[in-house]
Amino acid sequence: MLLAINSSNQYIFANLANRSERYRCPACKKPVVLRHGQQNVAHFAHQVQAGCHSFTEGETIDHLLGKMALYQHFAKDYRVVVEPVLSQISQRPDLLVKRPRETDLAIEYQCSPIGKKRLQERNEGLKSLGLEVLWVLGPAYYQRRLSGELTCRFLYGGRLFFYVPKQKRFDTRFNFSKTDFHKLQYESQTGFAAIAASLASSAEKDKSDCSGRGTIKQSVVDQTKSVCPTSDLDQHLLYQRTKITLLMVQGRVKVDLINYLYERGHRLDQIPDWCLLGQAFGLAVPNWHFRLVLVLLLERVRLNHWIVEERLSARLRQYFYPSFQDHEKILKATYADLAASGVICLQGNKILVIKLLQFVAD
Ligand SMILES: [Zn+2]
Known part of the structure; x- marks a missing residue:
């Protein structure tokens, strides 16, 4: 300490x-x-x-250095309490940043691995005192490739934060997107600015910061759009179908799903192109799986029939990582994409099916 x-x-x-x-x-x-x-x-x-x-x-040197650096940085603009004793919850976050018009922010500088359960307990403890939590990740996290699941656990305002003491390096990653069978994509930014922006009050953040919330909103929309440069589109679709076929051959797709399709005269390697074009981040299943479920649900609704949007969303929420916060935005953007493709028509809280997406022929 x-x-x-x-x-x-x-x-x-x-x-x-x-x-x-x-x-x-x-x-x-x-x-x-x-x-x-x-x-x-x-x-x-x-x-x-x-x-x-x-x-x-047994705090490591990295942990002590990081905590000190974070303290020095935030103490320039805020009142910061180091290692506050929160006796009600027997927790001592690394820092507590006092924000004049907002709830106080606990900052945890995490260098060592932390299990899902312990992380949840610490988050819940701090939340029970009305605190927000910002996790700043250390070198071990910075250097390795983080899974989508791990990324979701540590997101704050759609961003991951890092501090590497040896290089005195602050970094944030944001605008995450995930194409199936490809690495997680994101933008990154070096420096203190992004962290400072994340601490500004929500009011300030909304009106001023284009590197903050605004971009994230935009990125969520972009992720779900079926965007792919036309020249590469065929190649992309072929690659995705080949990969899905491989999953089937390897027995890595749930038999239930294959059987369900088979009973309706469909084949998994022939799912509509639209299913292969998702890039949403935050899903615990591949984009193709999520989109296929949606296509099948609409098929069950039937052509020229209505479904209440919430009923559809209730079926789809289970496909996101539990710690992912932005699922409603992804759902909205996916519906908007289907509407733009002439598949559904959105009216108030209801959805009309106006076209059924076709499975491709042999
Ligand atoms: Zn003690």
Whole structure:
């Protein structure tokens, strides 16, 4: 930890601490010792490493450096509390950023792997105190390729945030899109600006920041559009069909789905082209699967029949990662894309099926 309490009950930063003085842990009040050396960042550690639930021992140098850097950055514009003791939930987030017109923001600098359950517990604990949480990821995350699922867990305002202490590098990734059988795509931005923008009040964010929420909204629309340069379109479709055929051969597609199609005289490798053109990020299944389910649901509604939009959405929400926040935008954009393709007609909260997408012939 970076902070401890001295004998006069004042919070003292480790780098300003005095070896001759006695310090205590702000959470459990037990004695801590000051550690620093040439390799180390000055920090405090419990004398006896047991019994303190609010503070994990053995912070890495990266973690201490990152926490310090994030503190120094945010303290320029905000009041920032380092390692606040939140005794109600026995948690100590790395930083607490006080925002004048908005809820306070807890910042967690995460260097080591964290399980889904623990992450959820920490998020829920902080949320129960009315705090928002921003996860900033360390070098281990920065260097590896993150899965869509992992990405969704750490999104804040549609962005991932990174800090790499060795390079003193702040980075954000945003505008995620995913084409089936291709790597996750995103834009990235270096520097502090994006993080600062994410901390601005929602009002400011909405009107001023084009690198923030506006772009994300736009990107959600773009992701679901069936866009593909015409020259590459045939190639793209062929590639997707080949890959899907391979999945079938390898027995990696649910038999239920194949049987369902077969009973209706359809084949999985002949699904409508539109199913192969999705690029939405946030789905726990491939885009083709999500779109195929939608096509089959519309087929069940039947031509020239109506369905309430919410009934359709209720069936489709299960296909997104549980931690993904923007599913409603993706659903809306997908319906809009179908409407633009002349498949459905949107009227208020209802959808009219005006064309059934055809499965391709042999
Ligand atoms: Zn303690």
